[in-house]
Amino acid sequence: MKKVLILEDEENIRSFVVINLQRAGYVTVEAATGQEALDKLREHPDVDVAVLDIMLPDIDGFEVCRRIRATSKRIGIIMLTARTQEMDKVTGLMNGADDYVTKPFSPAELTARLDALVRRVRGDTVSVSELLTHGPFIMNTRNRTLEKFGNRIRLTQVEYAIVKLFMQNPGRALSREEILSAVWGREYEGDLKIVDVNIRRLRIKLEDNPNLPVYVTTVWGYGYKWGS
Numbered sequence: 038m039k040k041v042l043i044l045e046d047e048e049n050i051r052s053f054v055v056i057n058l059q060r061a062g063y064v065t066v067e068a069a070t071g072q073e074a075l076d077k078l079r080e081h082p083d084v085d086v087a088v089l090d091i092m093l094p095d096i097d098g099f100e101v102c103r104r105i106r107a108t109s110k111r112i113g114i115i116m117l118t119a120r121t122q123e124m125d126k127v128t129g130l131m132n133g134a135d136d137y138v139t140k141p142f143s144p145a146e147l148t149a150r151l152d153a154l155v156r157r158v159r160g161d162t163v164s165v166s167e168l169l170t171h172g173p174f175i176m177n178t179r180n181r182t183l184e185k186f187g188n189r190i191r192l193t194q195v196e197y198a199i200v201k202l203f204m205q206n207p208g209r210a211l212s213r214e215e216i217l218s219a220v221w222g223r224e225y226e227g228d229l230k231i232v233d234v235n236i237r238r239l240r241i242k243l244e245d246n247p248n249l250p251v252y253v254t255t256v257w258g259y260g261y262k263w264g265s
Contacts, residue, residue, distance in 0.1 A: 106133035
């Protein structure tokens with residue numbers, strides 16, 4: 038059973054999304070305000086992904102995202118953003134969202150994004166126990182955890198997938214396109230900026246000095262690599 042929370046204050050949009058996701062096999066939980074969404078998540082701790090609109094009548098979607106992330110790194114979060122508001126996309130990602138979908142969107146696009154995120158949340162691609170180590174970092178792919186000098190680093194599902202990709206390819210320059218395809222899926226049609234924003238967010242968590250990174254380094258004009 039795949040369960041998704043839909044937070045959207047416009048009833049016609051919410052109903053349209055809910056109907057199409059139910060047709061795609063999702064169990065849906067609906068909310069029209071930010072506080073209602075937070076209450077519903079406490080009632081339904083088995084929700085896999087939350088789809089959050091930004092403009093709401095009480096607290097905005099960014100604040101809802103922050104509050105969810107303060108209590109859960111497991112749940113996937115997709116922000117619904119306006120096509121012309123580029124900063125909304127960056128702000129949502131920096132506050133812990135895993136992905137964004139711009140309005141107007143097709144049901145097929147949203148369903149594809151949800152399917153990919155649910156797979157990451159549930160760890161469907163992890164089948165064997167494995168420890169990945171590099172410098173002060175130890176990743177346990179069975180437990181989906183990362184430690185630095187023995188201290189647990191809390192990662193979102195997307196952040197975990199990016200670090201795993203890096204640690205499986207130490208010293209190898211990975212293009213933004215490669216990272217996008219490996220983490221978000223080959224069918225992902227979003228722009229490359231989502232990679233850069235997530236790297237920025239990761240450096241805050243991984244680096245001693247995010248402005249002088251030594252673990253996730255930039256390959257100018259190409260992408261990123263693990264190690265200098």
